[in-house]
Amino acid sequence: MAIEWTKAVDQALADAKAQGRTLMLDFNAAPM
Amino acid sequence: MYPQPRVEDFINRNFIPVKIHTKEQPQQFERFRAQWTPTIVFLDSDGAERHRFEGFLPTDDFLAQLHLGKAKTAFGRQQFKDAEREFQRIVEELPQTDAAPEALYWAGVARYKGTGDASALADTAAGFRQRYQQSTWAKKASVWAA
Numbered sequence: 677m678a679i680e681w682t683k684a685v686d687q688a689l690a691d692a693k694a695q696g697r698t699l700m701l702d703f704n705a706a707p708m
Numbered sequence: 709m710y711p712q713p714r715v716e717d718f719i720n721r722n723f724i725p726v727k728i729h730t731k732e733q734p735q736q737f738e739r740f741r742a743q744w745t746p747t748i749v750f751l752d753s754d755g756a757e758r759h760r761f762e763g764f765l766p767t768d769d770f771l772a773q774l775h776l777g778k779a780k781t782a783f784g785r786q787q788f789k790d791a792e793r794e795f796q797r798i799v800e801e802l803p804q805t806d807a808a809p810e811a812l813y814w815a816g817v818a819r820y821k822g823t824g825d826a827s828a829l830a831d832t833a834a835g836f837r838q839r840y841q842q843s844t845w846a847k848k849a850s851v852w853a854a
Contacts, residue, residue, distance in 0.1 A: 677716055677720060678716060679710060679716050679719050679720060679725050680720060681725050681726070681727040682724070682725070682727075683727055683728070683732070683733070684726075685726055685733070685739075688726045689751070691724055692724050692752075692753045693753050693755070697723065697724050697753055698722065698723050698750055698751065698752055698753065698758075698777070698778065699724050699726060699749075699750065699751040699752075699753075699755075700723035700724070700725045700748065700750055700774075700777065701728060701736075701740060701742075701749040701750075702727050702728065702747075702748055703736075703737060703740070703742040703746060703747040703749070704728070704729060704730070705729065705730045705731075705745040
């Protein structure tokens, strides 16, 4: 099952607060 | 390491994963003080940072760091039983990783914080006489020896 990434940091912060979940931020420079 | 099913599964079950590329969102690098790639940061549901690590890691070490992120988040929220269980999983399931001695140390701290029983710390120091004797974490736990 592929990872369900998002790029929307502030939305993810809001979702984490609403759902009581932990955020994992992956800062990367991999070729796009 | 991401194509590994056990890594994907662990991330999807435990975190809201956010990918931030240096060319797309450089302002987020400054916001969260990420100075190198890859950097992985764990924030609890209130946005407080609980764990981070930098640099490439092989799969088992990467997975152990994910467990540390989960465990330290529980610890930071004073969910000490959950934290102890997660730290202990690293020691038991990923014992050869660099995170394992750190996890053994923090499992003892979590048990102590959850129970108030100082024998948890003495037991942890004793555990370090059996494994990871050369680690920094064994030195830190040595002060707890009975």
